[in-house]
Amino acid sequence: YKGKVYDLTLDGAPYYFANGILTHNSLYxxxxxxxxxxxxxxxxEGCKNYDVAPIVGYKFCKDFKGFIPSILEELIETRTKIKKEMKATIDPVKKKMLDYRQKAIKLLANSFYGYMGYPKARWYSKECAESVTAWGRTYIEMTIKEIEKFGFKVLYADSVTGDTEIIIRENGRIKFVKIKDLFKKTDYSVGEKEYCMLENIEALTLDNYGRLVWRKVPYVMRHKAKKRIxxxxxxxxWYxxxxxxxxxxxxxxxxEPGGKKPLRERLIEVKPGELGRRAKSLITLNGAFARSASTTEVGTKLWGLIGLLVGDGNWGGNSHWANHYVGLSTGEDLAExxxxxxIPLKEAGIISNYYPNGKPRDxxxxxxxxAKFMSKYFxxxxxxxxxxxxxxxxxxxxAAFLRGLFTADGTVIVRKSRGTLEIRLTNVNEDLINDVRKLLWIVGVSNSLFRESDPNRYKGKSSGTHSFHLRIKDKHAFIKKIGFIxxxxxxxxxxxxxxVPKSGIxxxxxxxxxxxxxEEIKxxxxxxxxxxxxxxxxxxxxxxxxxxDGLYATIPNxxxxxxxxxAKEFLKYINSKLPGLLELEYEGFYLRGFFxxxxxxxxxxxxxxxxxRGLEVVRRDWSEIAKETQAKVLEAILKEGSVEKAVEIVKKVVEDLANYRVPIEKLVIHEQITKSLDEYKATGPHVAVAKRLKAKGIKVRPGTIISYIILKGDKKISDRAILLSEYDPKKHKYDADYYIEHQVLPAVLRILETFGYRKEDLRYQKAKQLGLGAWLKPKGKK
Structure with a gap:
C-alpha cells in the first residue's frame, strides 16, 4: 500500500489494505x-440414517431426498453452470446478462431459508429454520477457529456495555432489562465471541416505516472489550x-442533504465520532407499545388515585392506622x-370512606x-x-396513573414571552423517576431527564440529595394521552x-x-x-x-x-473438513479498500x-456531474491511495459549478413518471415539468422520462425546473447552489466523511482571505 494508511474502524488494525476475501458459498x-x-x-419415524442439528437437536432423515433440498440442488447446479459460462465468455453484453441470471438464482436460493421461517408460509417450519442457523453458526465457528491457526487475526465490531438497558418482550411480558442479564450461559463460541441462545424473546425496534414493532431475538453475544468505549x-x-x-x-x-428521501434512506448508521457531522440527531421513543386490553371507568379512577398517592401520599408502617388507611395531601384541589x-370509588365499594386527618386539606x-396493596407493591x-x-x-x-402522579407532583411552567410551556416532574428518588420515564415511553410520550448539579438544602444545610427533573419532550402527546385530573x-x-407539525417526524x-x-471512558x-x-x-x-454481529480477518503487516x-492454503484445508456441498470460496484478491x-x-x-457495497448513494435520478464526481473520488482513493486527491477533485467540481464552468449536459436530471399525474400528492421537479407539458397538450404517461435542469431563482425548486430543450444560455443560469448542495456533495460525503471530512471542508470559498495589511491601507491607494 503506497501513500497514507487510514485507520477506519476496529481495534486500529488496518484490514482495509491488500487482502483476499473468503466467503461461504451459498451457506444456508x-x-x-x-x-x-x-x-x-x-x-x-422409522428413519435409519439422519443428521442431528447442533444446539437445537432436531433430526433430519437422510434415507430419501427432501423436496426443498431437491429444488435447491437444481438451482445451485444451474447457477454454477451459468457462473462457469460467464467466466468463459468475452462478450461484455453476454457476460452482464449471465451475471443478472446467476444473481437472480442466488436470490431465489437464499430465500428458501427465510420461507421456512415465515409463519404464514405453506411449508413453514420453525424447526427447519432454527436448524439451518444452528448449523451455520457451527460452521462459521469452526472456520474462525481454524483460520486463526493460519495466522489470521479476527476483528470484531459493534457492542454496548453490560449495564445498557434494552426493552424486550418475554413470553408476551414487557420488560426493561440490562443487556448483560440476557446472557445466562455460553451455548457456543466463535473465536473470542460467546453466544447465548434465547427463546421467546423479542426486542422493541423501529421498522423502515417509522413504526415501533417487536422482533425476535435469537441470541445475545458478548466478548471482552479491547477497544475504546x-x-x-x-x-x-441520560447517556x-x-x-x-x-x-x-x-x-x-x-x-439536511438527503432529507427529502424516503424514511428508510434517512435513517442512517453513524459512529460516535461521526455525530454532528453525518447526522446531528439520534432517535428516541415516541410511540405507544402498551398492552391492549379492556378497561373500566372504575379501574381508570382507581389508577388515578394510586398515581395521586405515589405523588403526594403516605402509607405503610406497623400502626393500626397503617393497616387500614392511606393518606393523601390534596392541597387546594380537594373538592375536585x-x-x-x-366519591365514584366510594360508590363502587373500592374505598370505605375518607375524612380530614387533622392537617388542612389532608x-x-x-x-x-x-393500604396492604400500596405497602406491598409501591x-x-x-x-x-x-x-x-x-x-x-x-x-x-x-395513563390514568401518570395523570394522578403529575397532578399531585408535576408542574406546568408557562413562559409567556416565548409562548411555550414546560411540563416536568421533580423527585429526589432517581429509581422512581426512571421508572416513570419508562411508563411515559410505554404510552407514547417522549421525555428526557436531568439532575440538579447542586444538592438540595434544608434550613441552610445540604441534605445530600439531588433533585431529578423529568421533562416532557412531546407536550402535545402528553396533553392528548395523559393531561391532569x-x-x-x-x-x-x-x-x-x-x-404540531403537519408532516415530518x-x-x-x-x-x-x-x-x-x-467522552472516552475507562x-x-x-x-x-x-x-x-x-x-x-x-x-x-x-x-x-x-x-x-460481524467480524473480519486479516494478517497484520x-x-x-x-x-x-x-488464504489459498486455508481454503484447501477448510474445504476438506466441510461436509457435502459446503465450501469456502475464494472470491478474489483486492489491492486496496476501506470498510x-x-x-x-x-x-x-x-x-x-x-x-x-452499501455506498451506492448515487441514484438514477441524479445528474451526470454527481455520478462522475463520485466515481472519480472512489478512483482517487482506491486506485491511487490518495484521499487528498479525492478532496481536491470535489473542490474543483464545486468551484467549477459555482463559476458556471460545467457543461449544461452534465446537469441534466432524468426522472421517471411512475403513476398518473393526478395521483402525485407532492409535486417534485419532474412532476411539475410533466404537468406543464400536459397543459400544453402533450401526453405524459407512467413510464415517461422527464429530463430537466434546475434554474437559479427565488421560487420553489419545482417551479424552477425546465426541460433541457427549453434551456437558453443567453437567458438562463443553472442553480449552482442546488447542484452543489443537493447533487455533488451528498454523492461524495458518505465516502469522505469516513476520512474525517465535513461538508464545510468541501465547499468553494468565493472570497479569498485578505491579510491584515489589506484592511490597513487607506482607501484609494494601491
Missing part, C-alpha cells in the same frame, strides 16, 4: 442440501455507552379530587386492601417505587402555542434527541450485542442503535503475496475493477 442453501433440511424429513451524553443524567465502532441510528432532517375520584382514606425499604407489573397494564390504566392544571396547558413513532457531549469488562431479526436495530437506554498464499462497517465498503481488485 448448501446446509439445507447437505443435511437434507426439509419439513418432510424432520423427525421422520465512548459515553454519549444527552443530558447530565449511552458504546464501543468506538458501534453504529447508532441517525436521522436526516428535511433541511373528591368529586372526580373519591385526608385519610379508609381501605384495608388498598414501597421498598421505605422508598416509593414503581412495581414491574405496571409495565404490563393496559395503556389507559398507565384537575381543571386548574389543565387550564395552564392551554398556554401551549407550539404548533410527527407521523412516525419516534422523536429526536441531540447529543450534548461525547471500561474493562464484557461488551454485548443482540441479533434482532428483520430490522437489525434495538432500543438501548432509550436510543435506537444498530446491531451488527503481511505482504500481499503472503496473504494470497495463506466503514461490514455492510458498507469499497474495494478494488487486481484488474482495477471497483466493487462497492
Amino acid at each position: 442453501p448448501s446446509i439445507i442440501i447437505t443435511h437434507n433440511v426439509s419439513p418432510d424429513t424432520l423427525e421422520k 465512548y459515553r454519549i451524553w444527552f443530558t447530565n443524567s 449511552l455507552d458504546v464501543t468506538e465502532d458501534h453504529s447508532l441510528i441517525g436521522y436526516l432532517t428535511t433541511k 379530587i373528591e368529586r372526580k375520584i373519591l 385526608i385519610s382514606i379508609i381501605s384495608k386492601w388498598l 414501597k421498598e425499604n421505605g422508598r416509593k417505587r414503581i412495581p414491574e407489573f405496571m409495565f404490563m397494564l393496559p395503556g389507559e390504566y398507565i 384537575t381543571d386548574r392544571k389543565n387550564e395552564r396547558l392551554k398556554n401551549l402555542k407550539e404548533a 410527527k407521523r412516525y413513532q419516534f422523536d429526536l434527541v441531540q447529543p450534548k457531549k461525547i 471500561y474493562d469488562d464484557y461488551v454485548y450485542d443482540i441479533e434482532v431479526e428483520e430490522t437489525h436495530r434495538f432500543i438501548a437506554n432509550g436510543i435506537l442503535v444498530h446491531n451488527t 503481511a505482504s500481499a503475496e503472503t496473504i494470497k498464499k495463506k 466503514i462497517t461490514k455492510k458498507r465498503y469499497a474495494l478494488i481488485d487486481e484488474e482495477g475493477r471497483i466493487i462497492t
Whole structure:
C-alpha cells in the first residue's frame, strides 16, 4: 500500500489494505442440501440414517431426498453452470446478462431459508429454520477457529456495555432489562465471541416505516472489550455507552442533504465520532407499545388515585392506622379530587370512606386492601417505587396513573414571552423517576431527564440529595394521552402555542434527541450485542442503535503475496473438513479498500475493477456531474491511495459549478413518471415539468422520462425546473447552489466523511482571505 494508511474502524488494525476475501458459498442453501433440511424429513419415524442439528437437536432423515433440498440442488447446479459460462465468455453484453441470471438464482436460493421461517408460509417450519442457523453458526465457528491457526487475526465490531438497558418482550411480558442479564450461559463460541441462545424473546425496534414493532431475538453475544468505549451524553443524567465502532441510528432532517428521501434512506448508521457531522440527531421513543386490553371507568379512577398517592401520599408502617388507611395531601384541589375520584370509588365499594386527618386539606382514606396493596407493591425499604407489573397494564390504566402522579407532583411552567410551556416532574428518588420515564415511553410520550448539579438544602444545610427533573419532550402527546385530573392544571396547558407539525417526524413513532457531549471512558469488562431479526436495530437506554454481529480477518503487516498464499492454503484445508456441498470460496484478491462497517465498503481488485457495497448513494435520478464526481473520488482513493486527491477533485467540481464552468449536459436530471399525474400528492421537479407539458397538450404517461435542469431563482425548486430543450444560455443560469448542495456533495460525503471530512471542508470559498495589511491601507491607494 503506497501513500497514507487510514485507520477506519476496529481495534486500529488496518484490514482495509491488500487482502483476499473468503466467503461461504451459498451457506444456508448448501446446509439445507447437505443435511437434507426439509419439513418432510424432520423427525421422520422409522428413519435409519439422519443428521442431528447442533444446539437445537432436531433430526433430519437422510434415507430419501427432501423436496426443498431437491429444488435447491437444481438451482445451485444451474447457477454454477451459468457462473462457469460467464467466466468463459468475452462478450461484455453476454457476460452482464449471465451475471443478472446467476444473481437472480442466488436470490431465489437464499430465500428458501427465510420461507421456512415465515409463519404464514405453506411449508413453514420453525424447526427447519432454527436448524439451518444452528448449523451455520457451527460452521462459521469452526472456520474462525481454524483460520486463526493460519495466522489470521479476527476483528470484531459493534457492542454496548453490560449495564445498557434494552426493552424486550418475554413470553408476551414487557420488560426493561440490562443487556448483560440476557446472557445466562455460553451455548457456543466463535473465536473470542460467546453466544447465548434465547427463546421467546423479542426486542422493541423501529421498522423502515417509522413504526415501533417487536422482533425476535435469537441470541445475545458478548466478548471482552479491547477497544475504546465512548459515553454519549444527552443530558447530565441520560447517556449511552458504546464501543468506538458501534453504529447508532441517525436521522436526516428535511433541511439536511438527503432529507427529502424516503424514511428508510434517512435513517442512517453513524459512529460516535461521526455525530454532528453525518447526522446531528439520534432517535428516541415516541410511540405507544402498551398492552391492549379492556378497561373500566372504575379501574381508570382507581389508577388515578394510586398515581395521586405515589405523588403526594403516605402509607405503610406497623400502626393500626397503617393497616387500614392511606393518606393523601390534596392541597387546594380537594373538592375536585373528591368529586372526580373519591366519591365514584366510594360508590363502587373500592374505598370505605375518607375524612380530614387533622392537617388542612389532608385526608385519610379508609381501605384495608388498598393500604396492604400500596405497602406491598409501591414501597421498598421505605422508598416509593414503581412495581414491574405496571409495565404490563393496559395503556389507559398507565395513563390514568401518570395523570394522578403529575397532578399531585408535576408542574406546568408557562413562559409567556416565548409562548411555550414546560411540563416536568421533580423527585429526589432517581429509581422512581426512571421508572416513570419508562411508563411515559410505554404510552407514547417522549421525555428526557436531568439532575440538579447542586444538592438540595434544608434550613441552610445540604441534605445530600439531588433533585431529578423529568421533562416532557412531546407536550402535545402528553396533553392528548395523559393531561391532569384537575381543571386548574389543565387550564395552564392551554398556554401551549407550539404548533404540531403537519408532516415530518410527527407521523412516525419516534422523536429526536441531540447529543450534548461525547467522552472516552475507562471500561474493562464484557461488551454485548443482540441479533434482532428483520430490522437489525434495538432500543438501548432509550436510543435506537444498530446491531451488527460481524467480524473480519486479516494478517497484520503481511505482504500481499503472503496473504494470497495463506488464504489459498486455508481454503484447501477448510474445504476438506466441510461436509457435502459446503465450501469456502475464494472470491478474489483486492489491492486496496476501506470498510466503514461490514455492510458498507469499497474495494478494488487486481484488474482495477471497483466493487462497492452499501455506498451506492448515487441514484438514477441524479445528474451526470454527481455520478462522475463520485466515481472519480472512489478512483482517487482506491486506485491511487490518495484521499487528498479525492478532496481536491470535489473542490474543483464545486468551484467549477459555482463559476458556471460545467457543461449544461452534465446537469441534466432524468426522472421517471411512475403513476398518473393526478395521483402525485407532492409535486417534485419532474412532476411539475410533466404537468406543464400536459397543459400544453402533450401526453405524459407512467413510464415517461422527464429530463430537466434546475434554474437559479427565488421560487420553489419545482417551479424552477425546465426541460433541457427549453434551456437558453443567453437567458438562463443553472442553480449552482442546488447542484452543489443537493447533487455533488451528498454523492461524495458518505465516502469522505469516513476520512474525517465535513461538508464545510468541501465547499468553494468565493472570497479569498485578505491579510491584515489589506484592511490597513487607506482607501484609494494601491
